[in-house]
Amino acid sequence: MMSSMRNSDNHNVTQAVVAFLCKLRTGNSDKIVSAIRGVEDEKMISEFIHSVLQCFKRDVLPKHFGLHSISREYIIKNHTAAAAQKLHTLSNRLAIICDASYIRHQKSANNTYQSKSYSAQKKTSLCKPFTITTTDGYIIDVPGPFLATKNDAQILDYSLSIENGLSTILKEGDIFILDRGFRDIVSTLK
Amino acid sequence: MPALKSKRNQLTPKESNESRLVTKLRWVIEAVHGIIGQKYKLLHHQLHNSLLPDAGLYCRIACFLQNRFGKRLNSDKGLLDEIISRMNATKNDVNTLAVEVENNNWNRKVTPFQLLSSEELLDFPEMSLDELKVFFTGSCQLSQSVSYLAEIIDENGSFPASTLKIKPEIVRF
Numbered sequence: 452m453m454s455s456m457r458n459s460d461n462h463n464v465t466q467a468v469v470a471f472l473c474k475l476r477t478g479n480s481d482k483i484v485s486a487i488r489g490v491e492d493e494k495m496i497s498e499f500i501h502s503v504l505q506c507f508k509r510d511v512l513p514k515h516f517g518l519h520s521i522s523r524e525y526i527i528k529n530h531t532a533a534a535a536q537k538l539h540t541l542s543n544r545l546a547i548i549c550d551a552s553y554i555r556h557q558k559s560a561n562n563t564y565q566s567k568s569y570s571a572q573k574k575t576s577l578c579k580p581f582t583i584t585t586t587d588g589y590i591i592d593v594p595g596p597f598l599a600t601k602n603d604a605q606i607l608d609y610s611l612s613i614e615n616g617l618s619t620i621l622k623e624g625d626i627f628i629l630d631r632g633f634r635d636i637v638s639t640l641k
Numbered sequence: 642m643p644a645l646k647s648k649r650n651q652l653t654p655k656e657s658n659e660s661r662l663v664t665k666l667r668w669v670i671e672a673v674h675g676i677i678g679q680k681y682k683l684l685h686h687q688l689h690n691s692l693l694p695d696a697g698l699y700c701r702i703a704c705f706l707q708n709r710f711g712k713r714l715n716s717d718k719g720l721l722d723e724i725i726s727r728m729n730a731t732k733n734d735v736n737t738l739a740v741e742v743e744n745n746n747w748n749r750k751v752t753p754f755q756l757l758s759s760e761e762l763l764d765f766p767e768m769s770l771d772e773l774k775v776f777f778t779g780s781c782q783l784s785q786s787v788s789y790l791a792e793i794i795d796e797n798g799s800f801p802a803s804t805l806k807i808k809p810e811i812v813r814f
Contacts, residue, residue: 475703478682480689504695507702516705532715535666537725548670552677554696556688578693580700588669588714590704596697628667 467499474500518592523620526585535586539626546586546626549633551579551603554596570599581606583617586628592617603632654736661778662728668781669714676711677703723775738811747805754803754813 466488474484474496481500485493514520527545535546555577559565568576578596585591594616597606607629610617627633652660678685681703688696742748768776777783794800805811 475681475683475699478684478686504698504702507705508698512698512701512705516701516708530713532666532669533721534715534725537721538662538665538728546666548667550667550670550674552674554684554688554700555686556693556696557690559690559693578696580697582670582673582704584670584673586666586669588673588711590673590708593697593700593704596700628663630667 467503470496470499471503516592518617518620519615521591523622526589526591526620530585530587530589532586544624544626545621546628547591548584548586548628549581549603549607550630551581551595551597551606551632553577553579553599567598567600573599579606581610583610591620602635603630604635607633607636654739655733658728658732658734662732665728665779672714673707677707680707680711720771720774724778727775728778753806755806755809757802757804757812 470484470488470490473479473487474481477484479487481493481496485491485496488496490496523545527543531546539546553570553573555573555575556568558576559568565576568578570577577599579599579601580593580595581597582593583591594610595606597609601609611621612618681699683692684699684703692699774780774783777786790800803813805813
């Protein structure tokens with residue numbers, strides 16, 4: 452899958468992937484990861500992570516993740532929970548669940564961004580990735596991250612309006628399962 | 642979307658049943674967020690600013706890995722049919738007790754209650770764990786009810802039940 456990565460003298464693909472996963476799973480800094488992995492130089496870890504990130508961006512994600520990698524029929528057939536099927540008698544309609552999650556981050560020195568990324572609800576700086584899943588927990592796509600000042604309804608509105616976005620797999624009669632944060636957009640969806 | 646309460650004290654039974662139909666499916670996304678936060682700590686902790694431009698990419702990678710290697714979520718496998726049919730059957734039921742309380746104004750004035758001992762409460766229904774799951778329409782609600790129970794139990798392990806003086810078949814906990 453990761454075809455663009457090459458082994459070289461000081462650059463081993465397995466080593467790089469392990470370092471990357473270690474970072475992602477533990478959330479430790481490059482320095483700690485380099486100590487755990489027994490790599491002398493922490494710069495090497497950040498190079499590893501950078502190359503794995505680029506490789507995911509180029510090779511893996513476009514083909515295997517996101518709206519464009521799967522079809523509407525595939526989702527209906529393989530990723531619809533039995534409970535949803537029976538509860539709403541779907542019969543070839545799509546049921547998707549949307550919600551925004553959040554990632555906290557440090558304060559930004561960029562003043563305009565800082566004021567837009569501060570969430571008064573959580574009292575901290577954050578950005579909001581928007582998750583779209585099927586009823587059995589298969590993640591269709593994660594657009595974003597969006598600014599913290601946007602609410603769920605605005606984000607969904609935006610995701611629907613962009614070209615090649617969510618609207619490509621939707622048809623009339625599909626079901627959205629949402630929480631109360633989306634109340635502003637209910638009329639548009641209908 | 643679940644119903645909004647706004648300024649009322651309580652949702653109507655119809656609205657709360659509809660909310661249940663939504664929640665029955667919507668828990669999945671909260672579970673997915675929880676799993677990703679738990680597995681991929683980088684996204685759960687405070688993110689370093691230098692990683693900020695790649696935040697979306699990190700999210701997509703974590704979600705891709707979850708799709709590929711994580712389990713699909715499915716609750717109450719064996720009991721699903723019973724639960725769904727119960728939810729559908731009772732969707733439009735009327736809360737008769739609430740109507741009676743409302744009509745007799747029991748919620749507005751002081752109503753005489755009589756303390757009840759366990760000897761008097763003999764015809765209280767006994768249910769198995771599976772029957773309870775169907776009754777509560779899911780295992781999540783069942784585990785919640787345990788903590789409700791813990792709230793009303795006193796330190797001797799007994800809980801105060803009382804009956805209405807004018808109509809002893811109504812029991813209050």
